Each structure stands twice: as C-alpha cells, then as structure tokens.
Amino acid sequence: MPRTIRKIAINTGGGDAPGLNAVLRSVTLSAIERGIEVWGIKHGYRGLLEDEPGGLVRLDRDAVRGIMHLGGTILGTANRGDPFHYPTHEGDKIVPKDRADELVERFHREGFDALVAVGGDGSMRIANALLERGLPLVVGVPKTIDNDVYGTELTFGFDTAVSIATEAIDRLHSTTEAHERVMVVEVMGRNTGWIALRSGIAGGADAILIPEVPFSYEPIVEKVLQREARGRRFSIIVAAEGACPKGGDVTVRETGDAFRRVAVLGGVAERVAKEIGARTGKETRSMVLGHLQRGGGPTTFDRLLALRFGAGAVRFLMQGCESGMVALRCHRVELIPLSETAGRTKTVDLDGDTVTTAREMGICFGDEPPGHFAKEGTAAS
Ligand code: F6P
Numbered sequence: 001m002p003r004t005i006r007k008i009a010i011n012t013g014g015g016d017a018p019g020l021n022a023v024l025r026s027v028t029l030s031a032i033e034r035g036i037e038v039w040g041i042k043h044g045y046r047g048l049l050e051d052e053p054g055g056l057v058r059l060d061r062d063a064v065r066g067i068m069h070l071g072g073t074i075l076g077t078a079n080r081g082d083p084f085h086y087p088t089h090e091g092d093k094i095v096p097k098d099r100a101d102e103l104v105e106r107f108h109r110e111g112f113d114a115l116v117a118v119g120g121d122g123s124m125r126i127a128n129a130l131l132e133r134g135l136p137l138v139v140g141v142p143k144t145i146d147n148d149v150y151g152t153e154l155t156f157g158f159d160t161a162v163s164i165a166t167e168a169i170d171r172l173h174s175t176t177e178a179h180e181r182v183m184v185v186e187v188m189g190r191n192t193g194w195i196a197l198r199s200g201i202a203g204g205a206d207a208i209l210i211p212e213v214p215f216s217y218e219p220i221v222e223k224v225l226q227r228e229a230r231g232r233r234f235s236i237i238v239a240a241e242g243a244c245p246k247g248g249d250v251t252v253r254e255t256g257d258a259f260r261r262v263a264v265l266g267g268v269a270e271r272v273a274k275e276i277g278a279r280t281g282k283e284t285r286s287m288v289l290g291h292l293q294r295g296g297g298p299t300t301f302d303r304l305l306a307l308r309f310g311a312g313a314v315r316f317l318m319q320g321c322e323s324g325m326v327a328l329r330c331h332r333v334e335l336i337p338l339s340e341t342a343g344r345t346k347t348v349d350l351d352g353d354t355v356t357t358a359r360e361m362g363i364c365f366g367d368e369p370p371g372h373f374a375k376e377g378t379a380a381s
Helices: 020-033 100-109 121-133 158-178 194-202 217-229 268-280 300-318 353-360 372-380
Strands: 007-012 037-041 056-059 086-090 093-097 114-119 138-142 182-187 207-209 235-240 252-254 284-288 324-329 332-336
Touching (some): 020 037, 020 114, 020 300, 100 121, 114 300, 138 300, 158 182, 158 194, 194 207, 194 235, 194 353, 207 217, 217 235, 217 268, 235 268, 268 284
Parallel strands (some): 007 037, 007 114, 138 324
Antiparallel strands (some): 037 056, 086 093, 324 332
C-alpha cells in the first residue's frame, strides 16, 4: 500500500556543523513543493520532551528564507539530549532517564509521519534505536566536521573545517618561520584524522599525527632535525585531537558523564610540543584551533552537499523508502540502511591515495623515519 506523508518533523542533534541551515531549507522547500507540512524540533529532541512553548516550530517558506549561508542551526542543537539518557530533574538532582517511549508517544500524538534526523554517528545510533521503540519512519542526514560517519564518503561541514584549518596552517607558517620555532597545531576530528590529514597536506605540514597511526617521538624529532640541517629552521606539526602515542592514551580534556557518555578530547598539541621541545632543544609553541573549525557559514561545497542531502531525504520519503540515511556514494546521493551506519566509525584509509601522497612528499606520520622512500628510489635505479 502506498504510504501517505502529510507532516514531517526535522531536528539537528550533536555538535553543530556548517551546512545545517542549508539542510533545513532544502527539506522544507522540497517538502512544501509536495504539499507536506514541516515542523522543526528545537534543540535535538528537547522540543518534543519538554512541553515548552515554541519547542516545535512550523517551518514554512519564510522561516527558511535567507538562512542557507549561515552557520549554526536555527533549531538549536544539543550534545546532552539523548532521549535514552535524558537529563531529567528528580528532586534537587538531575538524573539520566530513558524517555524514548514518551518521545515516541508525543511524535504520534502530533501526527508526524516521519522524522528527518540531521546528525552525526551518535544521532544515527539514537535514530535507529528510536525506530525500534516505535517511531514510524526516520531518514538520517549525516553531518559532522569530523567526516567520520560510516557509509557516506563525505559529511557536510567537513570541507568547511578543512578550509579553516588549512588557512590557519598557512598563516602559522610566517610566524613560525620568523621565530625558527616548532609549531604544533591541534585540529578536531574526535577519533579520526580526516581534518588533520587533509588540512595538513594542503597546508604544507611537516608532520601529521592522526589517531589511525599511533606515533613515536623519534621519527618526528628526526624530521625536525633533518629540516634544520637543510636550513629550514622551523617545522609545523598538525595533530588531530585524537592522536595518541604508541602504547599511550588519547589526551582527554573532560571525561564523559551519565548524559554525554563520550569524553571531550583536547590537549595533545601541548603534550607533543613539550616533548619535541625537550628532545630537539628548539623553542616550541602549541595552539588549539577548537570551535573556530565549526563556526561561520559553510563553503559552497558543503552548502551544496547539505542541500542535496536534504532534498534527497524528502525524495526518498516520497518514493516510499524504508528508514535509512542519505549518503554520498560515487558522487550520488543514495539511501543506506540505518543499521549499516549506526555504531560504526569511518576511519582514514591508510592505504588510500591521500595518505600515500603525504608519505611520498616526505610528510612524517610519526611511525616511519624520514627518508623512507629513498630506499625505494635506490632499489628502482
Ligand atoms: O563532533 C564534532 C566535534 O567538533 C569534534 O570534532 C569535537 O571533538 C567535539 O565535537 C567537541 O565537542 P563540544 O562542542 O561539545 O566541545
């Protein structure tokens, strides 16, 4: 029997990413074109769980006018709003409570036929679990600057973050060279090195440290000293926040808690800078790019990807799809099962062309000593 979609809800969850407002616009406009009503849920799922005025907002043409190029999200978002561990007042305490059944019940009461859940890996896991609790239909839209959502080649927000990080590395060159220092720049990415890898290569870093390659200090020191010997008396190291030394641990800024169960990473750049300074005798500095990477509007690429994902979500709903997540595969927007992505992480492919390019250019990953390819050259000649 063909399904009728009359009214859909949309939310944005987890850390924001440039492009969220573009998704809201394309979902809204393409739904309205088909006669479907769209409602936004404020702050993740809060608008459904807390009966606050304005928790659900009607998205019409006016509501999404002029927002496509803006950063953030007009709906707001939440990192501590998992409905299965929802922060709930109990006496004078706030405790995590499973409020998924209540959420599903409200969703039905409001007459929604489907949910478009815009979020990262955590949001896809929650969306999948809500389906099991009785939500009728969910289409996920993958966003995150980290680019770590499994099943899609790219997430929107990533291109913007890489551009911002690359520009920062470009700028750091002149001051680092002027002072003949070693600069360690920390970029985001959680437990993957996508941002570090791409911005590091594009920005001309001398070493790139990513979680996928546990690092040792010796090769990095060797790289710095080799440059020194060539008259390049400065070096730039890009470290993903999740990078960790061989046999060591990631550097944690804040541990997880009952509401947000993942730790907030941060501090690895300072750690690396101190060690490299001590081992090379060079003056070192560290800097953390932090939320600058998420702030402001999306690049044209991200804006377009976000618009395509949003329109794709509505198109698949109208075509009578099962629940799933829109994904970019071989330049096309497709729908993949939520179960294929939930609970998985897309890490950097170490045999891929990008890592190989970096290694061939002599960029150090902290695992092999510089000059690794010289052996290959000798063998070939
Ligand atoms: O997932 C996006 C992200 O920006 C990560 O790169 C980073 O580790 C985390 O969010 C930071 O979270 P918060 O905004 O809560 O500090």
